[in-house]
Amino acid sequence: MTKRTPIIAGNWKMHNTLAESAALIEGLTKNFENKQNAEVIVAPSYTSLAKVAELCKGTAIEVATQDVHWEDKGAFTSAVSPVQAKDAGATHTIIGHSERRSVFGDTDEILNKKVAAALRHGLTVIFCVGETLEEREANKTLSVIEGQLEGGLKGFTEEQLKGLIIAYEPVWAIGTGKTATPQQAQEVHAAIRKYLAGKYSDAFAQATRILYGGSVKDSNVDEIMAQEDVDGALVGGQSLIAEKFRRIINFN
Numbered sequence: 171m172t173k174r175t176p177i178i179a180g181n182w183k184m185h186n187t188l189a190e191s192a193a194l195i196e197g198l199t200k201n202f203e204n205k206q207n208a209e210v211i212v213a214p215s216y217t218s219l220a221k222v223a224e225l226c227k228g229t230a231i232e233v234a235t236q237d238v239h240w241e242d243k244g245a246f247t248s249a250v251s252p253v254q255a256k257d258a259g260a261t262h263t264i265i266g267h268s269e270r271r272s273v274f275g276d277t278d279e280i281l282n283k284k285v286a287a288a289l290r291h292g293l294t295v296i297f298c299v300g301e302t303l304e305e306r307e308a309n310k311t312l313s314v315i316e317g318q319l320e321g322g323l324k325g326f327t328e329e330q331l332k333g334l335i336i337a338y339e340p341v342w343a344i345g346t347g348k349t350a351t352p353q354q355a356q357e358v359h360a361a362i363r364k365y366l367a368g369k370y371s372d373a374f375a376q377a378t379r380i381l382y383g384g385s386v387k388d389s390n391v392d393e394i395m396a397q398e399d400v401d402g403a404l405v406g407g408q409s410l411i412a413e414k415f416r417r418i419i420n421f422n
């Protein structure tokens with residue numbers, strides 16, 4: 171069985187001024203403890219990106235953007251390109267977060283182009299998938315997720331996708347305080363791994379880290395991380411509180 175390095179990633183969403191971002195990084199890095207040797211990633215908003223990347227230099231924390239545009243440059247008011255993201259210090263980018271899908275209308279086709287752009291510039295992709303409550307209740311969870319993977323990753327070879335990170339985030343669990351049970355998470359994670367093995371190879375499936383996201387807290391991270399196919403967490407709300415996020419990084 172492949173040993174996968176766990177990843178704890180914080181998605182700051184539209185939070186934190188420059189000063190708040192700096193304070194949060196200071197709170198995270200002071201006497202930094204990382205019992206599980208997890209890869210730690212934070213995704214600040216664009217305005218804080220360069221500053222956070224600067225502050226994280228020489229620490230064990232890597233920096234991601236929350237999204238990226240599919241073009242390198244051009245007339246795309248308000249968008250940020252993978253070139254700019256890298257220039258500001260990002261090594262990773264989240265793509266396909268459910269808020270991008272539902273609030274900003276990112277379709278599978280758009281996400282596919284964004285994945286291509288990120289890969290073209292060597293940004294590691296954290297690709298998010300997840301079902302709504304209605305879809306879960308209609309027993310469509312696995313087919314929805316398979317469709318999202320199929321659409322978003324269409325056309326890439328296993329070689330191109332090497333290093334890909336997948337985040338399973340049930341929409342009904344994001345920001346609601348409702349977490350999937352460890353069993354529900356494990357079931358979907360195992361299904362994603364099986365899909366990857368079928369579509370690519372067993373080696374690829376075994377090497378790919380699959381994170382769980384949706385109301386991960388200091389109080390539930392241990393049982394979620396104990397699941398065999400859960401390789402990490404994508405944390406929203408609690409990643410904004412240094413003390414909580416530090417506890418999540420040091421899950422048991």
Ligand code: PGA
Nearest residue numbers: 344345384385405406407
């Ligand atoms: P949450 O957000 O932890 O606040 O539920 C997770 C996410 O949206 O990535």
